[in-house]
Structures are given as structure tokens and as C-alpha cells.
Amino acid sequence: xxxxxxxxxxxxxxxxxxxxxxxxxxxxxxxxxxxxxxxxxxxxxxxxxxxxxxxxxxxxxxxxxxxxxxxxxxxxxxxxxxxxxxxxxxxxxxxxxxxxxxxxxxxxxxxxxxxxxxxxxxxxxxxxxxxxxxxxxxxxxxxxxxxxxxxxxxxxxxxxxxxxxxxxxxxx
Numbered sequence: 001x002x003x004x005x006x007x008x009x010x011x012x013x014x015x016x017x018x019x020x021x022x023x024x025x026x027x028x029x030x031x032x033x034x035x036x037x038x039x040x041x042x043x044x045x046x047x048x049x050x051x052x053x054x055x056x057x058x059x060x061x062x063x064x065x066x067x068x069x070x071x072x073x074x075x076x077x078x079x080x081x082x083x084x085x086x087x088x089x090x091x092x093x094x095x096x097x098x099x100x101x102x103x104x105x106x107x108x109x110x111x112x113x114x115x116x117x118x119x120x121x122x123x124x125x126x127x128x129x130x131x132x133x134x135x136x137x138x139x140x141x142x143x144x145x146x147x148x149x150x151x152x153x154x155x156x157x158x159x160x161x162x163x164x165x166x167x168x169x170x171x172x
Contacts, residue, residue, distance in 0.1 A: 007157050009079065012054075013150040015040035015088070015116025016136035018065065021049050023137040026170055027149055028053055034151075040116035040134070041066060041088030063088040063116065080158040082111050089115035089133070098124070098131055105129040112163065114150075121148040121167045132165060147172055 012034045017024055028034075037054045039047075041063025051058050062071040074087040085104065092100040094117050105113050111129045120142045121135030135148030142148075146169040153164040 009035040009154050009156045011036045011152045013038045013134045014137050015134050016042045016119050018138040019044045019046050020138035021046050025053055038086050061086050064090045080156045081161045084112040085110045087115050089117035123165050
């Protein structure tokens, strides 16, 4: 899938909302406008609500708690020069480490790999690619246990290959 027709896109990345939709609403209110949202799984049937609240296109993937979801297990996107993978991560065993995601990033030539499942935020720059987990908007598991999400600014024209990624914490 190729996205966009502007220049710079602002993308919200969330995961593991687990029907705590009020936290998603707080993020939208706080951050204002996005061109797109990536939801990395475990929306648990809140897709219609989340889509309406976002006010922009949302790319969903299936999480381990999305039992009746028709969403794909992963999505591949191309934005500008970037090859992007969206996955929940449980099929790549992210709870025990990121080795499988590293292998997939290299083997399938992704430069941005977004995943959830662990409820722990991370932006890790590897050789030639990023591994990014926005954490959880419902049940955070990192030290301090603050709900988290990620924003990304990216040039969809392909003129600038830089990416601006940032983890944010929500006061709830």
C-alpha cells in the first residue's frame, strides 16, 4: 500500500488500547490532528469508535486479544522511501526478545518496524532500521507505568528520508 499525496505526514502510533477508548480520545484532543493512525492490535472490537474519534484513516492489525477481528496479522506500507511493517508482535515472540523482528526487518528490507504486545514503549535504532513499540494506552508495564503512544513525522514525497519518532506519555 502506498500512502499520501502531501509532503510531510504526521502519524499517531498506538497499541494495546484494550477498549480504554477514553485514553485514545485524550491523545487525539491533546495532539490535535494526524494524517493517519497505526493501531498495532488489541483494540478488542473498538475499531468503529477509534476510527470516528481519529478523524483520519487508521491502519489496524490484529492483536492476540482481537479474537473475532478480520484485520490482517501484519501490514506492509510504503511511505516515501520507507518500507514499513505493522504487526502486533506476538507472532514474532516479542515477549521474549526482538530477534525475530530483527531478522524480518533485514530479510524483508523494512526500515521501520512497529509492534505492540509487550505494553512497553521503545524506539530502538538498529543498523539500517528502527524497531518501535508505542507501549500501551491502557495497561502500561514499563517502570513508572504511564500510558504511552508514539508520533512520527515522515516525508511522504521521498525527498527527505529522515524520520522523526517520539514516545509520549499520557497523564490519566
